Amino acid sequence: MEFGIVLFYSTNAALRLEKSLRSQGLKCKLIPTPRQMSTDCGTALRFQWIDAETVNASIETTSIEVAQVARI
Amino acid sequence: MKPVIYLDNAATSWPKPPAVLEAIADFYRGIGANPGRSGHRRSVEAGRVVNDAREAVAELIGLGDPLRLAFCSNATEALNTAIHGLLRPGDRVATSSMEHNSMMRPLRALEQQGVIELVVIPESSHGVMDLDAAEKALGSGARLMAVNHASNVTGRILPIAKLSRMAHRAGALLLVDGAQSVGSLPVDMESMGIDLLAFTGHKGLLGPTGTGGLAVGPGVDNREFRPLKRGGTGSRSEREEQPDFLPDKLESGTLNVGGLAGLLAGVQWLSERGLDSIRRHEESLIQRLIRGLEGVDRVTIHGAGSLDAQAGTVSISFGNLSPSEAGLMLDEEFGVLSRVGLHCAPSAHKSIGSFPHGTVRLAVGPFTTEAEIDRTLEAVAALAQRA
Numbered sequence: 001m002e003f004g005i006v007l008f009y010s011t012n013a014a015l016r017l018e019k020s021l022r023s024q025g026l027k028c029k030l031i032p033t034p035r036q037m038s039t040d041c042g043t044a045l046r047f048q049w050i051d052a053e054t055v056n057a058s059i060e061t062t063s064i065e066v067a068q069v070a071r072i
Numbered sequence: 073m074k075p076v077i078y079l080d081n082a083a084t085s086w087p088k089p090p091a092v093l094e095a096i097a098d099f100y101r102g103i104g105a106n107p108g109r110s111g112h113r114r115s116v117e118a119g120r121v122v123n124d125a126r127e128a129v130a131e132l133i134g135l136g137d138p139l140r141l142a143f144c145s146n147a148t149e150a151l152n153t154a155i156h157g158l159l160r161p162g163d164r165v166a167t168s169s170m171e172h173n174s175m176m177r178p179l180r181a182l183e184q185q186g187v188i189e190l191v192v193i194p195e196s197s198h199g200v201m202d203l204d205a206a207e208k209a210l211g212s213g214a215r216l217m218a219v220n221h222a223s224n225v226t227g228r229i230l231p232i233a234k235l236s237r238m239a240h241r242a243g244a245l246l247l248v249d250g251a252q253s254v255g256s257l258p259v260d261m262e263s264m265g266i267d268l269l270a271f272t273g274h275k276g277l278l279g280p281t282g283t284g285g286l287a288v289g290p291g292v293d294n295r296e297f298r299p300l301k302r303g304g305t306g307s308r309s310e311r312e313e314q315p316d317f318l319p320d321k322l323e324s325g326t327l328n329v330g331g332l333a334g335l336l337a338g339v340q341w342l343s344e345r346g347l348d349s350i351r352r353h354e355e356s357l358i359q360r361l362i363r364g365l366e367g368v369d370r371v372t373i374h375g376a377g378s379l380d381a382q383a384g385t386v387s388i389s390f391g392n393l394s395p396s397e398a399g400l401m402l403d404e405e406f407g408v409l410s411r412v413g414l415h416c417a418p419s420a421h422k423s424i425g426s427f428p429h430g431t432v433r434l435a436v437g438p439f440t441t442e443a444e445i446d447r448t449l450e451a452v453a454a455l456a457q458r459a
Binding site (some may be wrong): 010012018 | 077110122127138306317
Protein backbone atom coordinates (compact mmCIF):
# COMPACT_ATOMS: atom_id res chain seq x y z
CA MET A 1 0.00 0.00 0.00
CA GLU A 2 1.21 3.48 -0.80
CA PHE A 3 1.28 6.08 1.97
CA GLY A 4 1.44 9.80 2.14
CA ILE A 5 2.66 11.88 5.05
CA VAL A 6 1.73 15.29 6.37
CA LEU A 7 4.40 17.21 8.24
CA PHE A 8 3.56 19.97 10.69
CA TYR A 9 5.15 22.75 12.68
CA SER A 10 3.20 21.78 15.77
CA THR A 11 1.70 18.61 17.22
CA ASN A 12 -1.43 20.61 18.03
CA ALA A 13 -2.05 21.04 14.32
CA ALA A 14 -1.40 17.32 13.70
CA LEU A 15 -4.01 16.38 16.30
CA ARG A 16 -6.55 18.75 14.77
CA LEU A 17 -6.09 17.34 11.27
CA GLU A 18 -6.21 13.75 12.51
CA LYS A 19 -9.54 14.44 14.21
CA SER A 20 -10.95 16.06 11.10
CA LEU A 21 -9.87 13.19 8.81
CA ARG A 22 -11.11 10.49 11.17
CA SER A 23 -14.49 12.20 11.41
CA GLN A 24 -14.69 11.77 7.62
CA GLY A 25 -13.93 8.07 7.99
CA LEU A 26 -10.41 8.25 6.59
CA LYS A 27 -7.76 5.81 7.79
CA CYS A 28 -4.80 7.74 9.13
CA LYS A 29 -2.29 7.52 11.94
CA LEU A 30 -0.12 9.90 13.89
CA ILE A 31 3.46 8.65 13.85
CA PRO A 32 6.85 9.97 14.96
CA THR A 33 8.20 12.14 12.16
CA PRO A 34 10.75 10.19 10.08
CA ARG A 35 14.10 11.78 10.92
CA GLN A 36 15.13 12.27 7.26
CA MET A 37 12.04 14.35 6.51
CA SER A 38 12.04 17.10 9.10
CA THR A 39 12.89 17.83 12.68
CA ASP A 40 10.36 20.61 13.06
CA CYS A 41 7.70 18.66 14.88
CA GLY A 42 7.91 15.22 16.41
CA THR A 43 4.51 14.07 15.18
CA ALA A 44 3.49 13.46 11.56
CA LEU A 45 0.30 12.10 10.04
CA ARG A 46 0.45 9.05 7.78
CA PHE A 47 -2.44 8.39 5.40
CA GLN A 48 -3.24 6.19 2.42
CA TRP A 49 -2.08 7.93 -0.72
CA ILE A 50 -5.35 7.20 -2.53
CA ASP A 51 -6.93 9.68 -0.07
CA ALA A 52 -4.49 12.47 -0.96
CA GLU A 53 -7.14 14.61 -2.57
CA THR A 54 -9.42 14.48 0.48
CA VAL A 55 -6.49 15.19 2.79
CA ASN A 56 -5.50 18.25 0.78
CA ALA A 57 -9.11 19.44 0.70
CA SER A 58 -9.38 19.06 4.48
CA ILE A 59 -6.21 21.05 5.01
CA GLU A 60 -7.73 23.74 2.81
CA THR A 61 -11.13 23.88 4.53
CA THR A 62 -9.86 23.64 8.13
CA SER A 63 -7.00 26.14 7.56
CA ILE A 64 -4.77 23.89 9.67
CA GLU A 65 -1.18 24.93 9.08
CA VAL A 66 0.99 22.16 7.64
CA ALA A 67 4.65 22.15 6.63
CA GLN A 68 4.46 19.65 3.80
CA VAL A 69 2.39 16.89 2.24
CA ALA A 70 4.46 14.17 0.57
CA ARG A 71 4.30 10.66 -0.78
CA ILE A 72 6.46 8.12 1.03
CA MET B 73 -22.71 16.95 62.62
CA LYS B 74 -24.80 19.12 60.31
CA PRO B 75 -24.52 18.45 56.59
CA VAL B 76 -22.34 20.98 54.82
CA ILE B 77 -23.90 23.69 52.66
CA TYR B 78 -21.12 24.61 50.27
CA LEU B 79 -21.50 28.26 49.24
CA ASP B 80 -17.89 28.97 48.28
CA ASN B 81 -18.26 28.22 44.57
CA ALA B 82 -16.70 31.58 43.65
CA ALA B 83 -13.43 30.31 45.16
CA THR B 84 -13.68 26.87 43.63
CA SER B 85 -16.69 24.82 42.62
CA TRP B 86 -17.71 21.79 44.65
CA PRO B 87 -18.81 19.11 44.17
CA LYS B 88 -17.45 18.18 40.77
CA PRO B 89 -19.53 15.97 38.47
CA PRO B 90 -18.47 12.32 39.01
CA ALA B 91 -17.41 12.15 35.33
CA VAL B 92 -14.70 14.74 36.08
CA LEU B 93 -13.14 12.59 38.78
CA GLU B 94 -13.40 9.47 36.62
CA ALA B 95 -11.76 11.21 33.65
CA ILE B 96 -8.77 12.21 35.77
CA ALA B 97 -8.33 8.69 37.17
CA ASP B 98 -8.87 7.13 33.71
CA PHE B 99 -6.18 9.33 32.22
CA TYR B 100 -3.53 8.33 34.75
CA ARG B 101 -4.62 4.69 34.72
CA GLY B 102 -4.97 4.14 30.98
CA ILE B 103 -2.92 6.79 29.17
CA GLY B 104 -0.54 8.61 31.47
CA ALA B 105 1.92 9.67 28.75
CA ASN B 106 3.36 13.07 27.80
CA PRO B 107 1.34 14.72 25.02
CA GLY B 108 2.91 15.88 21.80
CA ARG B 109 6.39 14.76 22.66
CA SER B 110 7.07 11.14 21.95
CA GLY B 111 4.88 10.11 19.01
CA HIS B 112 3.98 6.68 20.43
CA ARG B 113 0.33 5.66 20.77
CA ARG B 114 -0.07 6.73 24.39
CA SER B 115 1.59 10.05 23.70
CA VAL B 116 -0.82 10.59 20.80
CA GLU B 117 -3.76 9.67 23.04
CA ALA B 118 -2.58 12.18 25.65
CA GLY B 119 -2.33 14.75 22.86
CA ARG B 120 -5.91 13.98 21.87
CA VAL B 121 -7.09 14.69 25.41
CA VAL B 122 -5.40 18.11 25.31
CA ASN B 123 -6.74 18.84 21.83
CA ASP B 124 -10.29 17.78 22.74
CA ALA B 125 -10.18 19.97 25.84
CA ARG B 126 -8.88 22.87 23.74
CA GLU B 127 -11.65 22.46 21.17
CA ALA B 128 -14.35 22.06 23.81
CA VAL B 129 -13.39 25.22 25.70
CA ALA B 130 -12.90 27.20 22.47
CA GLU B 131 -16.39 26.27 21.35
CA LEU B 132 -17.89 27.19 24.71
CA ILE B 133 -16.32 30.68 24.69
CA GLY B 134 -16.85 31.48 21.01
CA LEU B 135 -13.21 31.36 19.94
CA GLY B 136 -13.07 30.39 16.25
CA ASP B 137 -9.56 28.92 16.13
CA PRO B 138 -8.91 26.55 19.06
CA LEU B 139 -5.15 26.82 18.50
CA ARG B 140 -5.38 30.40 19.77
CA LEU B 141 -6.19 29.05 23.22
CA ALA B 142 -3.14 28.44 25.41
CA PHE B 143 -3.61 26.36 28.54
CA CYS B 144 -1.90 27.34 31.76
CA SER B 145 -2.43 26.70 35.43
CA ASN B 146 -5.16 29.22 36.31
CA ALA B 147 -6.68 32.63 35.53
CA THR B 148 -3.90 34.37 37.45
CA GLU B 149 -1.24 32.93 35.16
CA ALA B 150 -3.37 33.76 32.12
CA LEU B 151 -3.80 37.40 33.22
CA ASN B 152 -0.08 37.72 33.93
CA THR B 153 0.67 36.25 30.50
CA ALA B 154 -1.53 38.84 28.82
CA ILE B 155 -0.41 41.82 30.91
CA HIS B 156 3.33 41.16 30.97
CA GLY B 157 3.28 39.69 27.48
CA LEU B 158 1.67 42.58 25.64
CA LEU B 159 2.22 45.82 27.51
CA ARG B 160 5.12 48.02 26.49
CA PRO B 161 6.70 51.17 27.95
CA GLY B 162 4.39 54.14 27.60
CA ASP B 163 1.17 52.11 27.21
CA ARG B 164 -1.94 53.43 28.94
CA VAL B 165 -4.27 50.88 30.54
CA ALA B 166 -7.81 51.42 31.82
CA THR B 167 -9.04 49.04 34.49
CA SER B 168 -11.96 48.98 36.90
CA SER B 169 -11.83 49.51 40.64
CA MET B 170 -13.58 46.14 41.10
CA GLU B 171 -10.64 43.99 40.03
CA HIS B 172 -9.26 40.96 41.79
CA ASN B 173 -5.57 41.18 42.71
CA SER B 174 -4.76 38.74 39.91
CA MET B 175 -5.46 41.68 37.58
CA MET B 176 -4.61 44.59 39.87
CA ARG B 177 -1.24 43.42 41.16
CA PRO B 178 0.46 42.80 37.79
CA LEU B 179 -0.96 46.13 36.53
CA ARG B 180 0.17 48.02 39.65
CA ALA B 181 3.63 46.42 39.38
CA LEU B 182 4.05 47.68 35.80
CA GLU B 183 2.77 51.09 36.87
CA GLN B 184 5.24 51.25 39.77
CA GLN B 185 8.08 50.21 37.47
CA GLY B 186 7.19 53.19 35.29
CA VAL B 187 6.25 50.96 32.34
CA ILE B 188 2.56 51.79 32.00
CA GLU B 189 0.14 54.53 32.93
CA LEU B 190 -2.77 52.96 34.82
CA VAL B 191 -6.17 54.64 35.00
CA VAL B 192 -8.65 53.08 37.43
CA ILE B 193 -12.27 53.65 36.43
CA PRO B 194 -14.28 54.59 39.53
CA GLU B 195 -17.51 52.87 40.56
CA SER B 196 -20.41 54.10 42.58
CA SER B 197 -20.70 52.79 46.14
CA HIS B 198 -23.08 50.17 44.74
CA GLY B 199 -20.32 48.72 42.60
CA VAL B 200 -21.72 50.01 39.31
CA MET B 201 -19.17 51.14 36.75
CA ASP B 202 -19.34 54.78 35.66
CA LEU B 203 -19.39 54.39 31.86
CA ASP B 204 -18.60 58.06 31.21
CA ALA B 205 -15.53 57.68 33.38
CA ALA B 206 -14.63 54.55 31.43
CA GLU B 207 -14.79 56.49 28.17
CA LYS B 208 -12.63 59.21 29.68
CA ALA B 209 -10.10 56.72 31.05
CA LEU B 210 -9.66 55.24 27.60
CA GLY B 211 -9.35 58.65 25.97
CA SER B 212 -7.75 58.13 22.64
CA GLY B 213 -4.77 55.88 22.34
CA ALA B 214 -5.14 53.61 25.39
CA ARG B 215 -3.51 50.28 24.60
CA LEU B 216 -5.62 48.04 26.80
CA MET B 217 -8.85 47.94 28.75
CA ALA B 218 -8.55 45.24 31.42
CA VAL B 219 -11.71 44.33 33.34
CA ASN B 220 -13.47 41.47 35.08
CA HIS B 221 -16.63 40.00 33.57
CA ALA B 222 -18.27 39.41 36.94
CA SER B 223 -17.02 40.69 40.27
CA ASN B 224 -15.76 38.04 42.68
CA VAL B 225 -16.97 40.23 45.55
CA THR B 226 -20.41 41.51 44.58
CA GLY B 227 -21.32 39.20 41.70
CA ARG B 228 -22.06 42.25 39.57
CA ILE B 229 -21.73 41.60 35.82
CA LEU B 230 -20.05 44.26 33.67
CA PRO B 231 -21.53 45.19 30.25
CA ILE B 232 -18.65 43.63 28.32
CA ALA B 233 -20.02 44.16 24.79
CA LYS B 234 -20.54 47.86 25.52
CA LEU B 235 -17.07 48.22 27.04
CA SER B 236 -15.59 46.40 24.04
CA ARG B 237 -17.11 48.88 21.59
CA MET B 238 -15.77 51.71 23.73
CA ALA B 239 -12.29 50.18 23.94
CA HIS B 240 -12.12 49.45 20.24
CA ARG B 241 -13.25 53.00 19.38
CA ALA B 242 -10.29 54.25 21.41
CA GLY B 243 -7.96 51.81 19.65
CA ALA B 244 -7.49 49.61 22.74
CA LEU B 245 -7.64 45.85 23.09
CA LEU B 246 -10.05 44.35 25.63
CA LEU B 247 -8.71 41.87 28.19
CA VAL B 248 -11.42 40.16 30.25
CA ASP B 249 -10.92 38.27 33.51
CA GLY B 250 -13.46 35.48 33.12
CA ALA B 251 -12.61 33.69 36.38
CA GLN B 252 -16.13 34.23 37.73
CA SER B 253 -18.02 33.90 34.46
CA VAL B 254 -16.66 31.22 32.11
CA GLY B 255 -18.82 28.13 32.61
CA SER B 256 -21.42 30.04 34.65
CA LEU B 257 -22.52 32.88 32.36
CA PRO B 258 -22.74 32.96 28.57
CA VAL B 259 -19.39 34.15 27.22
CA ASP B 260 -18.88 34.61 23.49
CA MET B 261 -15.60 36.26 22.56
CA GLU B 262 -16.68 37.02 19.05
CA SER B 263 -20.06 38.63 19.64
CA MET B 264 -18.94 40.33 22.86
CA GLY B 265 -15.78 41.67 21.21
CA ILE B 266 -13.31 40.19 23.70
CA ASP B 267 -9.72 40.23 22.44
CA LEU B 268 -8.15 38.33 25.33
CA LEU B 269 -10.02 36.10 27.76
CA ALA B 270 -8.43 34.65 30.88
CA PHE B 271 -10.26 31.75 32.48
CA THR B 272 -9.79 29.15 35.17
CA GLY B 273 -10.80 25.51 34.96
CA HIS B 274 -11.78 24.87 38.55
CA LYS B 275 -14.73 27.23 39.01
CA GLY B 276 -17.63 27.38 36.54
CA LEU B 277 -16.03 24.84 34.20
CA LEU B 278 -16.12 22.28 37.04
CA GLY B 279 -12.62 20.93 36.37
CA PRO B 280 -9.80 20.47 38.86
CA THR B 281 -7.48 23.17 40.20
CA GLY B 282 -4.30 23.74 38.19
CA THR B 283 -6.14 24.20 34.89
CA GLY B 284 -6.96 27.41 33.07
CA GLY B 285 -5.94 29.34 30.01
CA LEU B 286 -5.70 32.44 27.90
CA ALA B 287 -7.80 32.69 24.73
CA VAL B 288 -6.35 35.08 22.17
CA GLY B 289 -8.77 36.56 19.67
CA PRO B 290 -7.91 37.15 16.02
CA GLY B 291 -7.38 40.88 16.66
CA VAL B 292 -4.22 40.23 18.68
CA ASP B 293 -0.95 39.70 16.82
CA ASN B 294 0.66 36.69 18.52
CA ARG B 295 4.11 37.86 17.38
CA GLU B 296 3.78 40.73 19.85
CA PHE B 297 3.58 38.40 22.86
CA ARG B 298 6.55 37.92 25.12
CA PRO B 299 5.91 34.61 26.84
CA LEU B 300 6.18 34.44 30.64
CA LYS B 301 8.00 31.13 30.31
CA ARG B 302 10.08 29.60 27.58
CA GLY B 303 10.95 25.95 27.22
CA GLY B 304 10.02 22.63 25.69
CA THR B 305 6.98 22.65 23.43
CA GLY B 306 7.45 19.48 21.37
CA SER B 307 7.68 21.66 18.26
CA ARG B 308 10.59 23.25 16.36
CA SER B 309 12.88 21.12 18.47
CA GLU B 310 15.92 21.86 16.35
CA ARG B 311 15.78 25.52 17.36
CA GLU B 312 16.98 27.05 20.58
CA GLU B 313 14.45 29.89 20.29
CA GLN B 314 10.82 29.75 21.37
CA PRO B 315 8.36 29.08 18.49
CA ASP B 316 6.35 32.14 17.49
CA PHE B 317 3.00 30.46 16.86
CA LEU B 318 0.09 29.74 19.19
CA PRO B 319 -0.49 27.90 21.40
CA ASP B 320 3.13 26.67 21.56
CA LYS B 321 4.54 30.13 22.16
CA LEU B 322 2.65 30.36 25.46
CA GLU B 323 2.65 26.67 26.45
CA SER B 324 6.12 25.65 27.59
CA GLY B 325 6.64 22.56 29.72
CA THR B 326 4.42 19.53 30.12
CA LEU B 327 0.80 20.52 30.62
CA ASN B 328 -1.43 19.28 33.44
CA VAL B 329 -2.91 16.62 31.16
CA GLY B 330 -4.74 14.72 33.89
CA GLY B 331 -6.28 18.00 34.96
CA LEU B 332 -7.25 18.82 31.38
CA ALA B 333 -8.92 15.39 31.08
CA GLY B 334 -11.04 16.46 34.06
CA LEU B 335 -11.64 19.89 32.57
CA LEU B 336 -12.83 18.30 29.32
CA ALA B 337 -15.29 16.15 31.27
CA GLY B 338 -16.48 19.26 33.11
CA VAL B 339 -17.11 21.15 29.87
CA GLN B 340 -18.90 18.13 28.40
CA TRP B 341 -21.09 17.94 31.50
CA LEU B 342 -21.95 21.65 31.08
CA SER B 343 -22.75 21.16 27.39
CA GLU B 344 -25.02 18.21 28.10
CA ARG B 345 -26.93 20.12 30.77
CA GLY B 346 -26.86 23.30 28.73
CA LEU B 347 -25.18 26.43 30.03
CA ASP B 348 -28.50 28.29 29.76
CA SER B 349 -30.30 25.93 32.10
CA ILE B 350 -27.42 26.07 34.61
CA ARG B 351 -27.48 29.86 34.45
CA ARG B 352 -31.26 29.89 35.02
CA HIS B 353 -30.81 27.56 38.01
CA GLU B 354 -28.11 29.73 39.58
CA GLU B 355 -30.00 32.93 38.74
CA SER B 356 -33.13 31.71 40.49
CA LEU B 357 -31.12 30.57 43.54
CA ILE B 358 -29.23 33.84 43.90
CA GLN B 359 -32.44 35.83 43.55
CA ARG B 360 -34.09 33.65 46.18
CA LEU B 361 -31.09 34.27 48.44
CA ILE B 362 -31.02 38.04 47.79
CA ARG B 363 -34.78 38.43 48.30
CA GLY B 364 -34.54 36.48 51.54
CA LEU B 365 -31.55 38.53 52.73
CA GLU B 366 -33.39 41.78 52.00
CA GLY B 367 -35.93 40.80 54.62
CA VAL B 368 -33.38 40.29 57.41
CA ASP B 369 -32.77 43.23 59.77
CA ARG B 370 -29.13 44.23 60.41
CA VAL B 371 -27.93 42.49 57.25
CA THR B 372 -26.47 44.68 54.48
CA ILE B 373 -26.20 43.44 50.91
CA HIS B 374 -23.24 44.93 49.05
CA GLY B 375 -23.48 45.92 45.40
CA ALA B 376 -26.01 43.37 44.16
CA GLY B 377 -27.29 44.12 40.69
CA SER B 378 -30.51 43.54 38.81
CA LEU B 379 -31.39 40.00 37.77
CA ASP B 380 -29.54 40.12 34.46
CA ALA B 381 -26.48 41.80 35.96
CA GLN B 382 -25.91 39.42 38.85
CA ALA B 383 -23.74 36.28 38.79
CA GLY B 384 -24.27 33.55 41.39
CA THR B 385 -22.43 35.48 44.11
CA VAL B 386 -23.54 37.93 46.79
CA SER B 387 -21.68 39.77 49.53
CA ILE B 388 -23.24 40.66 52.88
CA SER B 389 -22.29 42.07 56.27
CA PHE B 390 -23.89 41.91 59.72
CA GLY B 391 -24.14 45.14 61.76
CA ASN B 392 -21.65 44.83 64.62
CA LEU B 393 -20.67 41.26 63.89
CA SER B 394 -17.41 41.12 61.93
CA PRO B 395 -17.30 39.04 58.74
CA SER B 396 -14.68 36.75 60.24
CA GLU B 397 -16.84 36.06 63.32
CA ALA B 398 -19.94 35.59 61.20
CA GLY B 399 -18.14 33.21 58.83
CA LEU B 400 -16.88 31.08 61.70
CA MET B 401 -20.37 30.88 63.23
CA LEU B 402 -21.94 30.02 59.88
CA ASP B 403 -19.44 27.19 59.50
CA GLU B 404 -19.37 25.83 63.04
CA GLU B 405 -23.01 26.22 64.02
CA PHE B 406 -24.84 25.90 60.71
CA GLY B 407 -22.46 24.07 58.37
CA VAL B 408 -22.64 26.96 55.86
CA LEU B 409 -19.28 27.37 54.11
CA SER B 410 -18.76 30.95 52.93
CA ARG B 411 -15.74 33.08 52.28
CA VAL B 412 -15.09 36.06 54.49
CA GLY B 413 -12.73 39.01 54.32
CA LEU B 414 -11.37 40.88 51.34
CA HIS B 415 -11.50 38.12 48.71
CA CYS B 416 -8.11 39.18 47.26
CA ALA B 417 -9.83 42.32 45.99
CA PRO B 418 -8.98 45.27 48.30
CA SER B 419 -9.79 47.79 45.58
CA ALA B 420 -13.29 46.34 45.14
CA HIS B 421 -13.98 46.51 48.88
CA LYS B 422 -12.76 50.12 48.97
CA SER B 423 -15.18 50.87 46.13
CA ILE B 424 -18.21 49.43 47.89
CA GLY B 425 -17.21 50.78 51.31
CA SER B 426 -16.47 47.46 53.02
CA PHE B 427 -12.71 47.93 53.41
CA PRO B 428 -10.82 46.82 55.55
CA HIS B 429 -13.16 44.33 57.25
CA GLY B 430 -14.59 42.91 54.06
CA THR B 431 -17.80 40.93 53.74
CA VAL B 432 -19.26 37.45 53.98
CA ARG B 433 -19.52 36.08 50.45
CA LEU B 434 -22.06 33.44 49.47
CA ALA B 435 -21.72 31.84 46.04
CA VAL B 436 -24.02 29.18 44.57
CA GLY B 437 -23.14 26.50 42.04
CA PRO B 438 -24.90 24.05 39.72
CA PHE B 439 -25.43 21.58 42.59
CA THR B 440 -26.80 24.08 45.13
CA THR B 441 -30.47 23.45 46.02
CA GLU B 442 -33.35 25.69 47.05
CA ALA B 443 -33.53 23.86 50.38
CA GLU B 444 -29.89 24.80 51.03
CA ILE B 445 -30.65 28.45 50.27
CA ASP B 446 -33.56 28.38 52.70
CA ARG B 447 -31.43 26.81 55.44
CA THR B 448 -28.76 29.43 54.78
CA LEU B 449 -31.36 32.19 55.18
CA GLU B 450 -32.42 30.72 58.53
CA ALA B 451 -28.78 30.67 59.63
CA VAL B 452 -28.27 34.29 58.52
CA ALA B 453 -31.43 35.38 60.37
CA ALA B 454 -30.20 33.67 63.55
CA LEU B 455 -26.82 35.38 63.30
CA ALA B 456 -28.39 38.78 62.56
CA GLN B 457 -30.12 38.68 65.93
CA ARG B 458 -26.71 38.65 67.59
CA ALA B 459 -25.35 41.49 65.45
